[in-house]
Amino acid sequence: MSAVGTRPPATALRTTSGREAARWVAARCRELPWWTAATVTTTVAGAAFQVLPVLLLGRVVDGVVGGGDRSSLLAVGVLLVAAALLGAAATAASTWLIGRLGAELLATLREAAVRTVLGMPSARVEQVGRGDVLSRVGDDVAVLSRGIRTAVPTVFSAGVLVAIATIGMFGLDWRLGLAGAGALPAYALALRWYLPRSAPLYRRQRVAQADRAQALISGLDGIGTVRAYRLEGAFQEKVTEESWRVRTLGIEVFRLFGRFVGRENRAEFIGLVLIIGVGYVLLEAGAASLGEVSAAPLMFHRLFTPLGAIMFTFDEAQKSGASLTRLVGVLGERAEARLVGDAEPVGDGAPPPAVAVDAVTFRYPGAEEPVLREVSLAIPAGRSLALVGATGAGKSTLAALVAGIGTPQEGAVRIGTTDLAGVDGAGTRRLVGILTQETHVFSGTLAEDLRLAAPGATEAELEDALRTVGAEAWVRGLPQGLGTPVGEGGERLDGTLVARIALARLVLGRAPVVVLDESTAEAGSEGAAELERAVSAACAGRTVLFVAHRLTQAMAADRIAVLDCGRVVEEGTHEELVALGGRYARLWRAWRESS
Structure with missing residues (x-):
């Protein structure tokens, strides 16, 4: 019987709108004025220096046709080389600054998102599922x-270059500029067709990836129970179903982007035809010089590279935009934290x-049927109760409610005398300590890891807990x-040692009530007996609720409750339940036969 149990239906974390995400980025950029100003300045300068050679080329053509002297042509040539060098330097600086500014913004956003997730009510994390949480912060x-x-440096730099090149076309001749602008409606129609379809599609793709992660995590978390009940196929x-959904959405994204590329190519064709046609008419009428007419198609063609760059990185930019709306959306979860009354204090000694669990009925948001139905249980002071039952019976949900994670609808x-519905998270933690099979050792020294449960603990107290x-x-x-050092990059620990460290933290926490949701389920069978003795020692003198994975755990409890369908x-x-010959007795016989 495992914590795979009953999972809440997927209720995703908040996802914000693109406008709100853009406002967040703008607000953070205003907090970094010098970086932002330097980024914009170098990007505009780089674009201007890239356009300047085309304008100078028109001067060269007019100089050759008009019989200009060699010195003027040489001066133009020097300007061309200087513009190319300055353009390359400004573009390189712009790319570096955009990356640096983006990294600063991402670091701020990542820190804020992780801080928000860590500060979210445990019930909210359980409700949305760890797949959604991990997919966002990961x-x-x-x-x-x-x-x-x-994508971001490319799109931003290319967008500025497009604007500067468009201004340059109007600088050659306003009529040639209007001819080039004739392509804009086709570009606008292509974007108008693409953007409303692509943004929701990318968000659906990210949600599908989160659902796939949740399916993998839930299976791996309860791998022992999955194997015991032959649920591997399910x-x-x-x-597989979630993976196919991700694959199907990926193909849909690719097809949509391919159609968008076709529309962009048509817009380029329309613009080039208009400029060549209008240029020919103006040249024949003597209303424009050969240099201007020659430079205009080159200037418009100069737009192909940045527009193509935007087009071919737009896929990545859209993905980044979808991820940005999901990360900024996490920050809005902060307001959902509930702060209510404190717990009745329990003094040392x-x-x-x-x-007492009194007629509890609990239903996850969006679910049609309740997970728990009018459950009533009592654990006398200092005694223990074990919960057993098949996967989905509601064991982990009931354990979570006793630990203050969630509030029953009825x-x-x-x-004691404290109703957990009126206690905030800090008050609940003073009353109830919870330990699940999802134990974790954090990066740092062993002493630092243990002091997470008791920041003021002395070395003697840490040694006593161990x-x-x-x-x-x-x-x-x-x-x-x-x-x-333990955790990542530190001493290598097996599952039994990780469980012992978690139990030592439980000892240091001194909560008078303990909820153990299969805390020793991941330990190897050789260390299981020793670890169960460690659990008994850690829980001595406390009121304990077990979610039992092995029936030997249930056997050691003062009383056992069997759950079925909530x-x-x-x-x-x-002894009473074995003698009764009911559901528990059948589980016990099956357990002994398989041992």
Whole structure:
């Protein structure tokens, strides 16, 4: 029986509009005025120097036709070389500045998004699913980072170049400028057709990728139960279904972009034909010089490169835009945090409180059927209760409610005389400690990792907690003892050691009530018995609720409750339930036969 259990239906984190995301970017740019000004200045200068050679080329043509002297042509040639060199330098500086400014904005956004996620109510994280959360602070950050390095500098620089080149065409002759502008309606129609279709499609693609991640995570989290109940096929089918959805959307994106490219090519053809035609008429009428008429098609053709760059990086830019709206949307989740009353304090040395679950009914948002139906349970002070049942019975949901993660629609969960519905997150953490199979060791020293649960703990208290969970000998063997780095880049730890460190944090937290949601399920079978002894030591003197993965865990509890389809169908001691011959007895027989 696993924490794969009953998962809430997907209710994604907030996604903002493109306009709101643009306002966020503009506000951050105003906080970096010098970087922003330098970026815009170098980009405009680079575009101007790239257009200048075309204008000078027209002067060369007119000089040759008019019989100009060699010195003037030589001066124009020097200006051409200087413009090319200055343009290259300004463009390089612009690309570097755009990347640096983008990196600053991304770092600010990533930090704000991660801080918001860490500060979100646990119930909200459970509601949306970790796939959506991880895809935003992981995949979306990666997509946006790649876009800032490639697509954003290209699109911004090319857009400025298009504007400068258009102004240059009007500078040659306003009639030639109008002829080139005749292509703009075709460009505008292409964008008007593409943008409303592409932005939602990219967002759907990102959501599909998040759903695929959630399907993978849920299967891996409960791999033991998946194998025990022969659910491999069902989980594989779910992952395959989500993967095909991502693939189908990817093909749809590619097809849409291909049609957009065709429309852009038609716009270029229209503009070039108009400029050549109008230039011929003006030249025949003597209303324009050969240099102006020659430079105009070259100037318009100069637009092909930046427009093509925009076109071919627009795919990446759209992905970056979709990721930006999702990341900025996360920041809006901050207002949803609920702050209510505090918990009744429990002093050191005081007896642990009892736990009462009174007629609790719980339904996830958007679900038609409740996960729990009128569940009532009582755990006397200092005693333990184990929850068992098949996958989807509601065990993990009930454990989460007792830990203060979520609020039932009907009924109440009380710790002593305190109703958890009226307690904020900090108050709940003082009353209830929760440990799941999703244990994690953070990067840093072992002492720093343990002090996450008790920032003011002394080394003696840390050692005492480690001794309680049977990790004292292991710590003595570490090269730097409590100062040894663990986590990423540190000491390699197996599942049993990770669980012991998590249990030591539980000891240091001193919460009088403990919820264990299959906290030892990932330990190897050889260390399972020792780890269960460590769990018993860590929970001594506390009121404990177990979600039991192995029935040996349930057997060690004072009482056992069997859940089925969100209801308590049996309750009693191990011996009473085996003698009853009901659901628990059948589970026990199956467990013994498979052991």
